[in-house]
Amino acid sequence: MNLFDLSLQLNGFPIKKARAVLKAVQQQNDNEFKAYIEQEKRNIVSYHLKHNPFYKNLSKTATIEDWNSIPVMTKSDLQQPLEQRLSNGFSKSNVYINKTSGSSGDPFVFAKDKFSHALTWAVIQNRFGWFGLDFNKSKQARFYGIPLDKKGYYKERFKDWLGHRYRFSVFDLSDGAFENCLKKFKTSSFDYINGYTSSIVQFAKFLERKQLVLNTVCPSLKACIVTSEMLFEDDKTLIETQFGVPVINEYGASELDLIAFENKNNQWQVNSETLFVEILDEENNILPNGNEGRIVITSLYNKAHPFIRYDIGDIGILSKESTAKTPILKQLIGRTNDIAILPSGKKAAGLTFYYITKSIIEDDGNVKEFIIEQLQPDTFKVIYVSKTILSAKKEAIIKVEMETYLEKGLHIIFERQDVLNRTKSGKLKQFSSFVKHNT
Missing domain, CATH: 3.30.300.30 (ANL, C-terminal domain)
Incomplete structure (x- = not known):
C-alpha cells in the first residue's frame, strides 16, 4: 500500500491530480513553457488582486500587464494575523497551515491551499525520483529535529512511519549517540539519508574517526540528501567518502516549495514548474543571469495566501546557462541578514x-x-x-x-x-x- 500518498489524500491533499498537472507542465516544449510561466504569473496576480483584500491593499499601484509594477513582498509585510492575509473563501479549517523556522529573524505563520500543498509534494517526489527514490517505498534515515513535547513527538513519529522514515535526533551529536546510529544502520535497509547538513557532517566525521564507510555496513544505501544549512565543498567530499554514496544538495522554504535540487549533472536545478525565481538588486531591478542579488520568488499556485515577488531573504546567482524551463542556481551565497558590516x-x-x-x-x-x-x-x-x-x-x-x-x-x-x-x-x-x- 502507498501509505504516504494515502495519508496525503486522506488529509485532503490531491496528490494524484497534482502529479498529473506537474507531468503536463514538464512535457511542454521551451516556447510553450515560456508562455505557461507568463500566463501563470498573470493568473496568480489577478487572482489575489481580486480575491485577497490584504494583497490588494499591498499592491495599490500594481497592473497585471507590467510585472515591474508588482511590489516586492518582505517577511515583515506578513507579520500580522493569518486571518487578515487569507484570500476570500479560505479559512484556517480548509488550508494547510505551518510556520517558518524563524532563522531569518522574521518568523510568521503561513497558509497554502490544499492543491498547492499537494503540488509541493509532487515536485519533491519528482526530484527524489531522479535518483531512484520513492516516498512510498524507499526507507529514509532522517537527521532532523523533533518536538520534545509528548503530543508533538508522537505525531512526528507517526508521520515518519507513514513516510517510511526512521528519525535520528540531531540534539545529541556525541560519539555515544552516533554509536547507536551506526547500530541502526547495521540492522536496517535504509535507501537514503535526508537531513540537516551540520548533523550529517558530524556523523561523517565520526565514521572517519572509526575508519568506516557507511555503505559497507548498510549496502542498501543509495544517496544522501542534505538540506536547510550551507553545504561546503570539503564537507560534501567528506560525506561522499565516508558514506560511499553521492550527496545531493536541496534548497527549499516551507512557506514556498522546493526551490532547487541538485540534478545528476551536479547542477542546482531551480523549480520552474510551480515557482518563478528572480534575482533583484537593492532597488528591485531585475538583474541579468550571472549577477549576484536578492532571491525573489513567486508561488504560481498558492491561492489561499499570496507569495508574489516574495523576498525570501537569501542572496544568490542564477547561471548564465539558465533557460525559462531549466533555471540553474549557480550559487547560494547566504541570507541578507547574515551580512557583516x-x-x-x-x-x-x-x-x-x-x-x-x-x-x-x-x-x-x-x-x-x-x-x-x-x-x-x-x-x-x-x-x-x-x-x-x-x-x-x-x-x-x-x-x-x-x-x-x-x-x-x-x-x-x-x-x-x-x-x-x-x-x-x-x-x-x-x-x-x-x-x-x-x-
Missing part, C-alpha cells in the same frame, strides 16, 4: 568568516564544529567544540587570515564549549550578527 563600512557575507576559518580550524581534526558571532562591528567570537583548547599559535593564524581577507583591526575572541546551541528545530546557524544596521 565592518568598521570601514565594508560589507562581507557572514559565511566569508566561516570559509576563512574553516580551512584552518579543522585541519587537524581537533575541532568538531564551530560557529561565528559578530558582537560589535570590529569584534567577532568563534565558538567551538573540540577535544583540546585551541593553541595560541592557531588563534594567531586565524586572526591574521581574517584580517588579510577582510580588514585590519578586527578583534577575534575564541570560546570553547561542550556543545553548540541549535535552534528548536535542531538547525545550526553558522553565522549570526548581533549588530543592528540597515542592509
Whole structure:
C-alpha cells in the first residue's frame, strides 16, 4: 500500500491530480513553457488582486500587464494575523497551515491551499525520483529535529512511519549517540539519508574517526540528501567518502516549495514548474543571469495566501546557462541578514568568516564544529567544540587570515564549549550578527 500518498489524500491533499498537472507542465516544449510561466504569473496576480483584500491593499499601484509594477513582498509585510492575509473563501479549517523556522529573524505563520500543498509534494517526489527514490517505498534515515513535547513527538513519529522514515535526533551529536546510529544502520535497509547538513557532517566525521564507510555496513544505501544549512565543498567530499554514496544538495522554504535540487549533472536545478525565481538588486531591478542579488520568488499556485515577488531573504546567482524551463542556481551565497558590516563600512557575507576559518580550524581534526558571532562591528567570537583548547599559535593564524581577507583591526575572541546551541528545530546557524544596521 502507498501509505504516504494515502495519508496525503486522506488529509485532503490531491496528490494524484497534482502529479498529473506537474507531468503536463514538464512535457511542454521551451516556447510553450515560456508562455505557461507568463500566463501563470498573470493568473496568480489577478487572482489575489481580486480575491485577497490584504494583497490588494499591498499592491495599490500594481497592473497585471507590467510585472515591474508588482511590489516586492518582505517577511515583515506578513507579520500580522493569518486571518487578515487569507484570500476570500479560505479559512484556517480548509488550508494547510505551518510556520517558518524563524532563522531569518522574521518568523510568521503561513497558509497554502490544499492543491498547492499537494503540488509541493509532487515536485519533491519528482526530484527524489531522479535518483531512484520513492516516498512510498524507499526507507529514509532522517537527521532532523523533533518536538520534545509528548503530543508533538508522537505525531512526528507517526508521520515518519507513514513516510517510511526512521528519525535520528540531531540534539545529541556525541560519539555515544552516533554509536547507536551506526547500530541502526547495521540492522536496517535504509535507501537514503535526508537531513540537516551540520548533523550529517558530524556523523561523517565520526565514521572517519572509526575508519568506516557507511555503505559497507548498510549496502542498501543509495544517496544522501542534505538540506536547510550551507553545504561546503570539503564537507560534501567528506560525506561522499565516508558514506560511499553521492550527496545531493536541496534548497527549499516551507512557506514556498522546493526551490532547487541538485540534478545528476551536479547542477542546482531551480523549480520552474510551480515557482518563478528572480534575482533583484537593492532597488528591485531585475538583474541579468550571472549577477549576484536578492532571491525573489513567486508561488504560481498558492491561492489561499499570496507569495508574489516574495523576498525570501537569501542572496544568490542564477547561471548564465539558465533557460525559462531549466533555471540553474549557480550559487547560494547566504541570507541578507547574515551580512557583516565592518568598521570601514565594508560589507562581507557572514559565511566569508566561516570559509576563512574553516580551512584552518579543522585541519587537524581537533575541532568538531564551530560557529561565528559578530558582537560589535570590529569584534567577532568563534565558538567551538573540540577535544583540546585551541593553541595560541592557531588563534594567531586565524586572526591574521581574517584580517588579510577582510580588514585590519578586527578583534577575534575564541570560546570553547561542550556543545553548540541549535535552534528548536535542531538547525545550526553558522553565522549570526548581533549588530543592528540597515542592509
